[in-house]
Amino acid sequence: MKNLFCILLVSSISVSCSKKEPQDLYPADSPKPSYDTMAVDSFSAGATSVDVVRQIRMSSQKYQDSLKEAVKLQEQEKKMKEELEKENKKKAEEEKKQKTAEASTNEVKQE
Secondary structure: OHHHHHHHHHHHHHHHOOOOOOOOOOOOOOOOOOOOOOOOOOOOOOOOOHHHHHHHHHHOHHHHHHHHHHHHHHHHHHHHHHHHHHHHHHHHHHHHHHHHHHHHHHHHHHO
16 A cells, blocks of 8 residues: 555656646747737827827817917017008108208208
């Protein structure tokens, strides 16, 4: 009985400790897909195309408000430029009048 028990014990130890080759789940010669197999979350970067994202941003209220502000700023700049041009024209006309007045006074003095 003791002999039988010892034989079973030794054989079970030898079987359990024997080196088994691990099975390769992805053998080297297996065909690889030519495309990306990574799952993409619908909210992650790259899930939507650039054109779709651009359309979404352009339709947002914030974008529309910024466009309206830009138009207002351009109108203000145009008004300021027009006012400056008017002022410059007035100054130029006044300077011409002063020069003509000075020239006429100089002629009168010379005579």
